[in-house]
Each structure stands twice: as C-alpha cells, then as structure tokens.
Amino acid sequence: MTVATxxxxxxxxxxxxxxxxxxxxxxxxxxxxxxxHIFGYPGGAIMPVYDALPGSSLTHILVRHEQGAALAxxxxxxxxxRPGVCIATSGPGATNLVTGIANAFLDSVPMVAITGQVASPxxxxxxxxxxxxxxxxxxxxxxxxxxxxxxxxxxxxxxAFALARSGRPxxxxxxxxxxxxxxxxxxxxxxxxxPEHAPIDLAALAAADALIAGAKAPLLYFGxxxxxxxxxxxxxxxxxxxxxPSVATLKGLGAIPTDDPHFLGMLGMHGLKGANxxxxxxxxxxxxxxxxxxxxxxxxxxxxxxARVIHIDGDPAEIGKLRRAEVGLSGDLSAILDAFxxxxxxxxxxxxxxxxxxxxxxxxxxxxxxxxxxxxxxxLSEAAGDRAIFTCDVGQHQMWVAQHCRFIxxxxxxxxxxxxxxxxxxxxxxxxxxxxxxxxxxxxSGDGSIMMNIQELATIRRYRLPLKVLLFDNSQLGMVRQWQxxxxxxxxxxxxxxxxxxxxxxxxxFGIEAFTIDHRSEVAGAIERLIRTPGPILCxxxxxxRENVWPLVPPNTPNTQMMDKRW
Amino acid sequence: xxRIQIDFAVAEGAVLRIIGLVERRGFRVVGIxxxxxxxxxxxxxxxxxxxxxxxTEILLPQIRRIHGVTAVHTIPVPQAxxx
Numbered sequence: 001m002t003v004a005t006x007x008x009x010x011x012x013x014x015x016x017x018x019x020x021x022x023x024x025x026x027x028x029x030x031x032x033x034x035x036x037h038i039f040g041y042p043g044g045a046i047m048p049v050y051d052a053l054p055g056s057s058l059t060h061i062l063v064r065h066e067q068g069a070a071l072a073x074x075x076x077x078x079x080x081x082r083p084g085v086c087i088a089t090s091g092p093g094a095t096n097l098v099t100g101i102a103n104a105f106l107d108s109v110p111m112v113a114i115t116g117q118v119a120s121p122x123x124x125x126x127x128x129x130x131x132x133x134x135x136x137x138x139x140x141x142x143x144x145x146x147x148x149x150x151x152x153x154x155x156x157x158x159x160a161f162a163l164a165r166s167g168r169p170x171x172x173x174x175x176x177x178x179x180x181x182x183x184x185x186x187x188x189x190x191x192x193x194x195p196e197h198a199p200i201d202l203a204a205l206a207a208a209d210a211l212i213a214g215a216k217a218p219l220l221y222f223g224x225x226x227x228x229x230x231x232x233x234x235x236x237x238x239x240x241x242x243x244x245p246s247v248a249t250l251k252g253l254g255a256i257p258t259d260d261p262h263f264l265g266m267l268g269m270h271g272l273k274g275a276n277x278x279x280x281x282x283x284x285x286x287x288x289x290x291x292x293x294x295x296x297x298x299x300x301x302x303x304x305x306x307a308r309v310i311h312i313d314g315d316p317a318e319i320g321k322l323r324r325a326e327v328g329l330s331g332d333l334s335a336i337l338d339a340f341x342x343x344x345x346x347x348x349x350x351x352x353x354x355x356x357x358x359x360x361x362x363x364x365x366x367x368x369x370x371x372x373x374x375x376x377x378x379x380l381s382e383a384a385g386d387r388a389i390f391t392c393d394v395g396q397h398q399m400w401v402a403q404h405c406r407f408i409x410x411x412x413x414x415x416x417x418x419x420x421x422x423x424x425x426x427x428x429x430x431x432x433x434x435x436x437x438x439x440x441x442x443x444x445s446g447d448g449s450i451m452m453n454i455q456e457l458a459t460i461r462r463y464r465l466p467l468k469v470l471l472f473d474n475s476q477l478g479m480v481r482q483w484q485x486x487x488x489x490x491x492x493x494x495x496x497x498x499x500x501x502x503x504x505x506x507x508x509x510f511g512i513e514a515f516t517i518d519h520r521s522e523v524a525g526a527i528e529r530l531i532r533t534p535g536p537i538l539c540x541x542x543x544x545x546r547e548n549v550w551p552l553v554p555p556n557t558p559n560t561q562m563m564d565k566r567w
Numbered sequence: 568x569x570r571i572q573i574d575f576a577v578a579e580g581a582v583l584r585i586i587g588l589v590e591r592r593g594f595r596v597v598g599i600x601x602x603x604x605x606x607x608x609x610x611x612x613x614x615x616x617x618x619x620x621x622x623t624e625i626l627l628p629q630i631r632r633i634h635g636v637t638a639v640h641t642i643p644v645p646q647a648x649x650x
Contacts, residue, residue, distance in 0.1 A: 134580060138587055143634040146579055163634060317628035 022150040023048040023181040026114070027056045029157035035085050037061055037076065037434050039069035043089025044129060046116030048181035061434065061463065064455035066093050068427040070100020071453070074109050075391060075431030079411050081230060083110040083164040083172075084431060090116045091129030094175075095136065099421055101171045102140040106418025107251065108228055110169035112160050113137075117146070119179040134175050142170030147177060150185035158190045166195055168315040169228060198331050205339055208286075208310045208327040212242070213342035215284035217349040219307070220244050221267065223296075224251025224417065225289020226333060227410025229314050231255075234334035235288060242343055244286070245353040247275040249296045251417045252289065254407030262350065264357050268296040269553045270399040274356035276559040281352075282307045289313060289333060292322040293418075302558035312336050362404065369520050370544045373397065373472050374404045377444065380470065380527050381405035388412060388440045391428035393449030394420045396478040399549045401444050411436075423452025429467040430459055440468070440531070447473040447500050457510040460536045468530045469538040471503055474545040482548045486563070487555075507538040518542040568597065569623050570644045573610045576635040577603055582610065584633055589614060592629055593621035611642070 020028075026049050030038065039061045042050045053060055063069045066088040073084030084104075088097050094115040104111040117123065118130045134146050143163050145156050153176075160172040212218060226235050232255050239246055239256055246256055247267040256263050265272030267279055279285070285307040290296065297303040300322060311318070311325035312333060319328035329336050366372040377400050381388065391414040392401045398415060407413045414432055416424040429443035450471055460467050477495040484492050507514035513533060517526045517540070526539050551562040575581055586596055589612060598613030616622070623641060630639045 135583070138580060138584055139591060144580060148579070168632075315632065317632050319628075321625050 017186050019184040019186045021048070021052065021182060021184050022147070022153050022176070023052040025150070025153040025187055026157065026176065026181070027052045027058065029154050030085065031057050032154075033157070033161045034082065038085040038087055039063055039072040039076070039431070040087035041066050041069060041089070041093060043093045043116065045090035045118055045178045046087060046093070046114075046176070046181075047089075048178065049087065049114070049116070049176070061430070061459065063427070063430075064458050065453065066096035067099050067423065068430070068453050068456045068459065070097045070111075070113065071103060071421070071424050071427035072431035072434075073111055073113075074100055074104045074107075074424075075414050075428035076435045077104065077110045077169075077431075078107075078414055079389065079432050079435035081110070081165070083112045083161055083169075085112050085114070087114040088116070089129065090118055090133070091131050093129075094131060094133035098136060098140070099419070100427075101137055101173065103416055103419045103421045103424065104171040105140040105142070107224065107416070108168050108170055110164040111171035112157075112164050113171055113173045115173065115175050116181070117175045117177040120148070120177045121179070123177065134173065137173050140171070141173045144173040144175070146175045147180040150180050150183040151188040153180070154187045155190045158192055162192055162195075168225075200331055200336055200339060201329060204327050204329050205336070208329060209340055209342045211284055211308060211310060211327060212286070212340060212344055215344050216346065217282050218242075218244050218284040218286060218344055218346060219278055219282035220246035220286050220288065221249075221279065221290055222246060222252045222255055222288040223249040223290025224410070225291075225314055226252060226255040227289075229289065229333045231289065231333035231337065232409065234337040238337040238340060243346060243350055244344075245278055245350055247271070247279060249290050249293065249417075250402055250415060252410065253402060253413050254410040257408040258406050259408075261354065264353055266402055268559065269298065270403065270549055270551065271296075271553075271559070272357070272362075272403070273360035273551055273562050273564065274353070276553070276562060277356050277360075278353045279304050280306075280558075280560050285309050287311045287313075287325075288337070291318045297322075298553045298559040299556050302560075368544075371517065371520055371523060371541050373400050373541070373543050373547065376470075376523050376527070376541065377401060377404040379523065380442065380530070383527050383531050384440050384442060387438065388442060389414065389432045389436065390442050390444060391415070391425050391432055392444045393425035393446055393452075394422045395446045395449055396474075396482065396547075396549045397444050397446045397449075397472045422449040425449060426453050426456040426460070426467075426469070429469070430456060430463075430465060433465045433467055441466075442468045442470060442530070444470045444472070446478060447471065447475060447497055447503070448477045450503070454506065457507060457512055461511045465536060466534060467536045468533070469507075469536075470530065471538060471540050472543050473500065473503060473540060474543050474547065475500055476545050478545070478547075479549070481545070485548070486552070503540040504538065507540075512536045512538055514538040514540060516540040516542065568613050568615050568644060570611060570613050570642050571623070571627065571630075572638075572640055572642050573612065573630060573636060574638040575608055575610070575633070576637065577606055577608050578635050581608070581635055585610065585630060585636070586612070588629060588633065589626065592626050593617045594626060607637070613644070
C-alpha cells in the first residue's frame with residue numbers, strides 16, 4: 001500500500017491555523033480535491049454540512065433517492081477518472097447508499113461516500129436514525145473512516161481521495177458524527193507520501209515476450225482494468241504492432257474500438273460466437289485488466305483449454321486468483337504493454353479469427369414488423385456518433401447494448417457489470433452528463449429496471465439535463481423470463497409486468513418530452529427525434545415479449561456450447 | 568490448518584476488516600492471537616479453507632491490499648497445534 005496511515009503523518013512546524021467548523025472543513029476539503037459536483041440528499045445528521053454548502057464552489061445535485069446519488073457519483077467517477085462524491089444523512093440515508101457503494105466496489109470505480117452520523121455520545125445507543133454504516137459497508141469499500149476528531153477531517157479527506165483513486169480504484173466511506181461537523185478546531189496538517197511506483201519485473205517481462213514470440217495463436221483478452229488505468233493507447237498500440245486478435249469483457253468494451261477489424265467482440269455468456277471460438281483455439285491468452293469472471297469464462301475448467309496465460313493487471317491480487325498464469329505482471333498497464341517487443345508470426349491465425357467473426361456475425365434482418373431491439377440499438381449507436389455515452393440498466397437490454405452498440409472508448413459504455421444493479425441507468429445518465437456535458441448521453445433501460453429509480457426523472461427535469469432515454473418495454477422481466485423458458489421448463493414465475501404504467505405519460509408528468517412507438521416503421525423517426533431533441537426525452541419502445549438475447553452460454557457450461565437462434 | 572501473521576496499522580475497524588475478508592474469501596478462522604504495540608499491531612490467525620478450491624497463496628495478496636496492512640506471511644505451526 002502506497003499511502004501512509006494517519007498514524008504516520010509527520011508533525012507540522014507551521015503555526016496552527018484558525019479554528020473552523022468540521023462542516024466547513026468538509027466543504028473546503030472537497031474543494032481542495034477539485035470536486036465540482038456532489039450528489040446527495042440532506043437529512044438530520046448531515047445538516048451541518050448542508051449548512052456550509054451555500055456559497056462554496058461545489059454544485060450539489062439534489063437527487064430524489066440516495067441510491068440515485070451513489071449511482072450518479074459512480075458514473076461521474078467512471079467518466080472523469082476522479083472520485084465521484086455522494087452524500088447522505090445517517091440511518092436510512094446511509095443505507096440507501098449501500099447499493100451504489102457496492103456497485104462502485106465491484107466495478108472498481110473511484111468514489112467517496114460521505115454519511116452523516118448521530119453525535120458521538122449517541123453512537124451505540126440505538127439513537128434515532130443511527131445505523132452502523134461503517135460496519136455495514138466494510139466488505140464493499142476500499143477503506144472507511146469514522147471521524148473521531150474535528151481536527152483530523154482535512155487529513156482524512158485527503159487520504160480518502162488518494163485511496164479512492166490510487167492503484168485499483170474503489171469507494172471510500174467517511175462517516176461524520178454530527179458533533180464532529182458542528183465542532184470547531186484548527187485543522188491538523190495534511191501530509192501524504194508520494195505514491196510508490198513498482199518497477200516492471202524485467203524477468204517476467206522477458207518471459208512474457210518469449211511466450212508471445214513463440215505463439216502461433218495468441219489472443220488479447222482485455223477487461224475493465226484497461227479503462228480504469230487509462231491504458232487504451234498502449235493496448236491499441238500493442239494490438240496494432242502485433243496484429244493480434246482481441247476479445248473484451250463487458251467492462252472492457254471500447255478499450256479497442258469495437259469496429260476494429262482485429263476485434264472479435266465480447267466473449268462469454270452473451271458474447272459473440274467468433275470471440276468464444278477464438279478463445280477456445282488460442283495457444284496464448286494475454287489477459288490485460290480482466291479477472292476471469294464467471295460471466296466471461298463460463299465453465300472455468302474448460303476456458304481457453306489450449307492456452308498458456310500471461311496475466312497483466314494493476315492489482316497483483318488478481319493474478320492467478322482464478323486461472324493460473326504462466327507469467328504474471330502487475331503494475332502500470334501502459335508501461336508493461338509498451339515494453340513488449342515480440343511480434344509473432346500469426347497471419348494465418350488472424351485470418352482464421354477474422355473468418356469466425358464474419359461467419360458468426362449478428363443478423364439484423366429479423367422477420368415481422370415489430371421493433372427488433374438489436375437493430376434499433378445498432379442504428380441509434382450509428383446515429384449518435386463518436387461523442388455518445390451509453391448508460392444502461394440490467395437485463396436483456398444491457399446485453400443488447402453491449403452486443404450491438406459501437407464503442408470507441410471505455411468511458412462510452414457505463415454498465416453495472418459486477419453487481420448487476422437494476423436502476424443504474426437513469427442515475428448513471430445524470431452522472432455522465434454532468435461529467436461530460438458535451439456528450440450525447442443515452443440511457444437504455446427496460447421496463448423492469450427503470451422502475452427501480454424512476455424518481456430520478458425529476459432530477460433530470462430539475463437540472464434540465466438533455467438525457468436521451470430509450471426504454472424497451474416487453475411488459476416482463478425479460479432476462480428472468482428467458483432463463484425460466486430455457487432452464488426452468490417454462491415455469492414462468494413472477495415475471496409479468498403487464499400492469500406497467502404508461503411510461504410516456506409518466507415522463508410527461510415529470511415534465512419530460514416522451515413518445516411511444518411499437519412498429520419497426522417508426523424506428524428511424526424515433527432515433528432522429530431522440531438525437532435532435534435538445535432537452536431530455538424518453539422514447540418508449542414496445543417490443544416482442546418473446547424475444548431473447550442470443551447467443552447464450554448456459555451456466556457452468558463451456559463457452560463453445562452456445563445456444564443460438566437463426567431465422 | 569494454516570497459520571498466517573498479519574502486521575497492520577492500528578485503526579478503527581482494522582481487525583474486523585481483516586477477519587471479515589478472510590472469512591468472505593472462504594476460510595474459517597479457528598484461532599486468533601493479537602498484540603498491539605503503539606500504532607502497529609500483529610495478528611496471528613489460524614485458518615482452514617472451507618473447500619479444496621480455497622488456496623492460501625491467493626488469500627494472502629487479498630489481505631495485503633487492505634489499507635494499513637504492512638505485511639502478511641505464513642508461519643510454521645508447531646506440531647502439537649497442527650494436530
């Protein structure tokens with residue numbers, strides 16, 4: 001660990017500064033960290049901080065549910081690479097943040113979550129709105145603090161931000177008892193050591209280079225760690241100079257543009273068949289910023305059975321965790337990728353991979369006149385252009401976005417990959433728009449997911465955020481229905497949502513432009529309206545409830561055994 | 568049984584953080600000894616994997632990345648304890 005603990009901070013010899021309140025210290029600390037936006041919801045124990053907000057440099061985004069704050073902060077952190085900040089009061093305010101904190105933890109997103117807490121003397125007495133949020137979040141934070149001294153607030157915040165963004169990023173929680181916020185003190189000095197940069201293991205590098213040089217069928221398998229490390233340039237350079245085919249995880253999409261001729265697509269459960277076949281045939285897998293997640297590998301024992309593995313990751317704890325690596329390299333991904341020199345002779349292998357990609361490409365020529373979601377997403381993605389950011393919820397539409405949209409950077413695809421949080425899409429759209437106001441931000445949702453955080457339409461309206469929402473409505477929990485159809489003998493249980501509200505009317509009631517389509521002939525016009533409308537807009541698209549996501553690898557099955565459908 | 572020693576900075580939640588991670592990663596904690604000396608502490612844990620897929624060499628780097636942990640290593644278990 002490269003950041004010192006508070007116990008190691010050296011004493012300062014400068015004169016003590018003037019005492020100020022803890023709440024003021026919080027606001028000033030956020031300013032020092034370059035925070036411009038915070039996402040939150042006020043309440044009793046956090047009120048002193050809200051009292052200090054007016055007149056500060058911070059823009060507070062008032063969400064309508066604390067989960068929305070945490071998820072918006074998550075998206076803000078993904079797009080900017082800087083910690084997103086969310087803030088809530090004690091008790092239910094804090095517990096409502098939990099899903100968003102877990103979401104950031106599972107996807108390694110930099111975040112600082114601030115929670116109010118009852119006053120120190122009341123902690124442990126079951127006081128009103130007291131909950132042990134420090135204890136509740138222990139397994140889902142990179143680190144956490146309870147403020148025990150007003151004077152330490154600036155140092156704790158400095159350390160929290162450094163931790164949240166360093167190494168493998170993640171969420172850090174700061175629990176702030178009310179008496180710490182209202183009390184005054186002279187701030188203690190902030191001293192943080194320079195982060196350490198571990199040198200590249202040259203012996204491992206040479207061993208990896210030798211493996212690459214001797215490989216006949218090498219494959220790049222990259223994940224979200226590339227985007228986290230902002231390592232896209234180095235990855236693309238490596239892929240270009242070796243001519244190596246590549247596959248991506250859900251979170252890796254965009255690190256190499258998805259329309260790159262050597263990119264074979266997403267691998268895994270809903271990956272492209274060509275990508276999964278290439279993994280199966282590869283004799284060398286160069287895993288960059290990925291972690292052999294079960295959704296990517298399918299049955300782990302059968303994953304890449306012929307391949308030796310070079311595993312490169314910013315987090316040394318990931319190397320060898322699930323799949324033994326012949327060579328492991330941890331550290332700066334870009335520096336490692338730039339240091340490789342081998343250029344294997346793989347023309348025949350690359351052509352074979354390209355042929356698999358061509359042979360198993362998606363078919364968009366669906367029969368009938370109903371809206372075919374994959375085709376609509378492909379067309380929307382092409383119309384949205386290079387500045388687009390897609391956020392999505394969780395379910396069938398999430399996989400369709402991953403399969404059919406074009407991404408030229410990882411920050412253009414905001415998806416809840418690790419936790420799979422239904423309700424991520426709308427708050428993520430808010431966070432993305434505030435992080436990158438010039439982007440065309442599109443939230444793709446489903447009729448199940450959107451109801452999880454539909455209250456954030458009010459936030460979108462309040463701040464006049466030009467979010468474009470495409471809502472696919474099959475009046476069912478589509479992914480659950482698909483699994484019940486395929487793996488539970490069509491025993492359809494609790495997936496019917498046919499009593500959904502009229503989503504266009506719901507959006508109207510929030511003051512948001514909206515319209516409904518249900519026929520393929522309306523798709524082109526709907527896309528044009530979505531793109532051209534300057535303010536927030538929602539397109540409610542009714543789709544066939546029987547449509548499934550294809551291809552599909554059944555659970556705990558080798559990735560080569562894909563179920564598919566052709567017309 | 569495997570015995571591991573963890574050196575770490577004393578901080579609120581540090582003990583829970585370490586033990587919680589060990590349990591979540593698939594190990595039973597069957598013995599604990601801890602010594603605190605000023606700002607640092609050393610904890611010795613006797614652990615047993617819950618199934619054969621759980622490997623100590625995978626666990627140790629997970630513990631090592633906890634903020635405040637300065638060292639983790641396995642130590643020999645005396646014959647009588649191991650039995």
